[in-house]
Amino acid sequence: MALLKVKFDQKKRVKLAQGLWLMNWFSVLAGIIIFSLGLFLKIELRKRSDVMNNSESHFVPNSLIGMGVLSCVFNSLAGKICYDALDPAKYARWKPWLKPYLAICVLFNIVLFLVALCCFLLRGSLENTLSQGLKNGMKYYRDTDTPGRCFMKKTIDMLQIEFKCCGNNGFRDWFEIQWISNRYLDFSSKEVKDRIKSNVDGRYLVDGVPFSCCNPSSPRPCIQYQITNNSAHYSYDHQTEELNLWVRGCRAALLSYYSSLMNSMGIVTLLIWLFEVTITIGLRYLQTSLDSVSNPEEPESESEGWLLEKSVPETWKAFLESVKKLGKGNQVEVEGADAGQTPEAS
Amino acid sequence: MAPVLPLVLPLQPRIRLAQGLWLLSWLLALAGGLILLCSGHLLVQLRHLGTFLAPSCQFPALPQASLAAGAVALGTGLVGAGASRASLNAALYPPWRGVLGPLLVAGTAGGGLLVLALGLALALPGSLDEALEEGLGTALAHYRDTEVPGHCQDKRLVDELQLRYHCCGRHGYKDWFGVQWVSSRYLDPSDQDVVDRIQSNVEGLYLTDGVPFSCCNPHSPRPCLQNHLSDSYAHPLFDPRQPNQNLWAQGCHEVLLEHLQDLAGTLGSMLAVTFLLQALVLLGLRYLQTALEGLGGVIDGEGETQGYLFPSGLKEMLKTAWLQGWVARRPAPEEAPPGEAPPKEDLSEA
Numbered sequence: 001m002a003l004l005k006v007k008f009d010q011k012k013r014v015k016l017a018q019g020l021w022l023m024n025w026f027s028v029l030a031g032i033i034i035f036s037l038g039l040f041l042k043i044e045l046r047k048r049s050d051v052m053n054n055s056e057s058h059f060v061p062n063s064l065i066g067m068g069v070l071s072c073v074f075n076s077l078a079g080k081i082c083y084d085a086l087d088p089a090k091y092a093r094w095k096p097w098l099k100p101y102l103a104i105c106v107l108f109n110i111v112l113f114l115v116a117l118c119c120f121l122l123r124g125s126l127e128n129t130l131s132q133g134l135k136n137g138m139k140y141y142r143d144t145d146t147p148g149r150c151f152m153k154k155t156i157d158m159l160q161i162e163f164k165c166c167g168n169n170g171f172r173d174w175f176e177i178q179w180i181s182n183r184y185l186d187f188s189s190k191e192v193k194d195r196i197k198s199n200v201d202g203r204y205l206v207d208g209v210p211f212s213c214c215n216p217s218s219p220r221p222c223i224q225y226q227i228t229n230n231s232a233h234y235s236y237d238h239q240t241e242e243l244n245l246w247v248r249g250c251r252a253a254l255l256s257y258y259s260s261l262m263n264s265m266g267i268v269t270l271l272i273w274l275f276e277v278t279i280t281i282g283l284r285y286l287q288t289s290l291d292s293v294s295n296p297e298e299p300e301s302e303s304e305g306w307l308l309e310k311s312v313p314e315t316w317k318a319f320l321e322s323v324k325k326l327g328k329g330n331q332v333e334v335e336g337a338d339a340g341q342t343p344e345a346s
Numbered sequence: 347m348a349p350v351l352p353l354v355l356p357l358q359p360r361i362r363l364a365q366g367l368w369l370l371s372w373l374l375a376l377a378g379g380l381i382l383l384c385s386g387h388l389l390v391q392l393r394h395l396g397t398f399l400a401p402s403c404q405f406p407a408l409p410q411a412s413l414a415a416g417a418v419a420l421g422t423g424l425v426g427a428g429a430s431r432a433s434l435n436a437a438l439y440p441p442w443r444g445v446l447g448p449l450l451v452a453g454t455a456g457g458g459l460l461v462l463a464l465g466l467a468l469a470l471p472g473s474l475d476e477a478l479e480e481g482l483g484t485a486l487a488h489y490r491d492t493e494v495p496g497h498c499q500d501k502r503l504v505d506e507l508q509l510r511y512h513c514c515g516r517h518g519y520k521d522w523f524g525v526q527w528v529s530s531r532y533l534d535p536s537d538q539d540v541v542d543r544i545q546s547n548v549e550g551l552y553l554t555d556g557v558p559f560s561c562c563n564p565h566s567p568r569p570c571l572q573n574h575l576s577d578s579y580a581h582p583l584f585d586p587r588q589p590n591q592n593l594w595a596q597g598c599h600e601v602l603l604e605h606l607q608d609l610a611g612t613l614g615s616m617l618a619v620t621f622l623l624q625a626l627v628l629l630g631l632r633y634l635q636t637a638l639e640g641l642g643g644v645i646d647g648e649g650e651t652q653g654y655l656f657p658s659g660l661k662e663m664l665k666t667a668w669l670q671g672w673v674a675r676r677p678a679p680e681e682a683p684p685g686e687a688p689p690k691e692d693l694s695e696a
Contacts, residue, residue, distance in 0.1 A: 144567035144568070145567065150567075153564070153567070154564045154565050157564035158564050161509055161564070179569070180569050181567075181568065183568075183583065184568045184569065184581070184582055184583060185582065186582040210569060210570070211559040211562040211569075211570040211572070212562075212564065214559040214560075216501070216502045216505030216506050216509070216560065217502050218501075219492035219493065219498075219501070219529075220492075220528075220529065220531075220532045221527065221528050221529075221532070221558060221559075222558070222559040224559070233532075234532055234533060234534035234537075235531070235532060
């Protein structure tokens with residue numbers, strides 16, 4: 001009662017081996033694709049690690065890179081095996097290694113599937129690191145003369161221009177931090193002194209945003225300062241004005257960018273996983289059909305290929321038995337020794 | 347009837363010629379593909395930058411011509427590779443015999459197209475200067491006209507240009523001082539300062555010493571200063587006469603000119619290389635064709651044959667062509683059977 005038995009004659013076996021050889025080489029290409037996807041994601045995460053507190057998790061790109069390399073190695077090996085499978089002399093060399101190799105392939109497929117799932121599921125941790133990192137980035141916006149943080153202004157400005165976003169959740173985040181350095185404030189001006197005195201921490205807070213928040217699609221020149229003061233600007237109502245500044249927060253913008261990147265990578269990995277499963281099944285059929293050639297002197301004869309020798313419950317039982325035997329192996333020997341000794345004693 | 351530039355081709359040199367041709371044809375196909383990509387890229391760039399070039403500018407003709415030339419070069423390369431591969435195999439050659447003639451004609455036309463595109467690549471970038479001057483000037487002047495049909499996108503396009511290409515104004519940020527870039531709709535008529543400025547200007551324009559936000563340079567250590575740029579006392583620690591990183595220093599005219607001239611230069615050099623390759627491939631194919639015709643289409647023949655460019659000198663060719671045309675026209679008034687004239691032409695051509 002083998003699982004999914006298929007009859008193979010010589011021609012069919014040859015076709016199977018040839019087809020598998022071709023598929024394995026395509027799969028090496030697919031492995032290279034996964035590797036480059038992982039590399040691309042790693043570079044993208046590195047590029048913006050400044051706004052992610054340098055603490056983002058590189059688990060997804062690292063695992064994609066590892067899976068890509070492993071896929072290349074395994075599939076080129078499988079291609080070599082399929083190429084040799086048509087020659088009985090060469091195949092005899094590979095015969096003892098095929099069963100453990102197939103077990104490793106099955107394991108590899110399971111891990112590939114898990115990695116593909118991870119691509120979809122790990123955006124939650126990214127959200128937290130982004131939120132923390134952006135908050136810190138905005139705090140250090142004015143520290144352009146502090147070593148180690150002098151690049152933060154440029155990073156945040158270019159981020160807001162490129163991703164068309166403003167602040168952490170929205171432009172009002174800029175109202176709560178002092179983003180103008182004290183060096184450029186005129187302390188002899190009454191207005192500046194009043195503002196600083198009226199603030200509990202002595203910070204200079206304005207209802208203004210940096211220039212990088214400005215939206216070029218606005219019909220009027222950008223209003224950056226006194227945003228909430230309608231009377232400061234002619235014909236302006238800050239509550240109905242939508243085109244003046246970017247409305248989206250940078251956290252949402254970056255999150256959606258990385259999510260779409262990881263989702264598409266996950267889909268590609270799933271497709272490649274399906275391809276790998278097909279290859280593993282084909283390799284299993286090839287192995288069983290070549291092993292079950294009844295008369296080794298007649299390589300042209302018909303044979304049968306199957307997925308599992310017995311049905312699934314029986315195979316599972318046999319597997320459990322073999323595991324139990326391994327565990328009981330020592331015990332049986334000890335009992336035998338005892339039984340051997342007691343008849344001697346008695 | 348001496349053939350022009352004859353070359354004796356025994357079997358081994360014929361095979362070498364065919365193999366070398368195969369390689370050259372693939373190189374030609376590669377070069378044609380690269381030209382297609384490069385001119386496609388240039389076309390896409392021109393679509394974005396079209397507003398900043400004067401409408402009378404002929405520059406878009408360059409990528410269009412090189413697109414056509416690249417396509418012909420790609421086709422010539424692919425067919426040439428197939429033909430030279432087939433000429434090594436006696437069984438495959440017969441269907442290719444009829445293809446080689448039209449291929450050579452098409453290839454020569456393609457070569458002409460390549461020369462035309464190369465000429466455009468050398469001549470057109472000179473006209474870019476004036477076109478950019480006019481186009482950028484119009485775009486800056488209409489920056490404020492966000493509600494005038496036909497110019498409502500100018501503000502967004504100029505802002506995006508300055509943000510992406512890191513430039514400000516036409517030749518520098520002071521160009522913005524001479525243009526009213528704030529629309530009158532957003533000027534408060536009751537504000538004394540506004541009224542003063544408008545009255546003091548001859549044309550009634552509202553001019554300020556300020557620039558739009560897109561001129562701001564993110565590398566500056568201080569938050570961007572956009573207004574009162576000529577006034578040394580308006581901002582603490584700011585001296586407009588000192589070089590600073592506050593705004594982008596380059597003008598958009600220079601940046602765009604360099605960008606487009608670089609693209610045209612790259613395209614021009616690729617066109618030159620492709621023309622060379624195409625000429626070599628066509629010459630080789632012609633010699634191969636005439637040599638194999640001399641053998642009567644039997645490729646493996648060990649005999650020596652002669653390959654040539656033209657069966658006879660230029661004067662004799664023109665004479666034969668004229669006679670053929672005369673013979674073709676004569677039967678009509680005499681009502682001779684038209685079936686005689688075409689076979690005569692075929693015999694004299696073969």
